[in-house]
Amino acid sequence: MRYLIETKCDGVAKKFNDVINQRDAATRWRNEKPSLEALLTIADKFNCSLDWLITGKEHEIFINDELNKEIKQVCLDIKEIMELNDEVIVLMLKNYLESLKIISRRNFINKPFSQK
DSSP states (O other), X not given: OHHHHHHHSTTOHHHHHHXXXXXXXXXXXHTTOOOHHHHHHHHXXXXXXXXXXXXXXXXXXOOOHHXXXXXXXXXXXXXXXXXXXXXHHHHHHHHHHHXXXXXXXXXXXXXXXXXX
């Protein structure tokens, strides 16, 4: 997030909060308690992947725009269905991303994710 504030918001945390329309997003991130809505909004507004936001690194698998949209929808579905706190949801996303990496390494994914 520090990178996004520095490069996209002229180093101003308030500007970052204004862009994603959440007044305490930068503070919550520094305290390691970002909301799921904030993660989804940041990924959308700053055109970055959820895996980069959560882990701070790009992984070996390529998450294209279509897959990123599907991941966002899954996150919204999880939020809607279950009444979990943000920390549990972030942990679930991290586990899901790790699963995708493992599957990708084993070459189980031979076609684009969006094909059914």
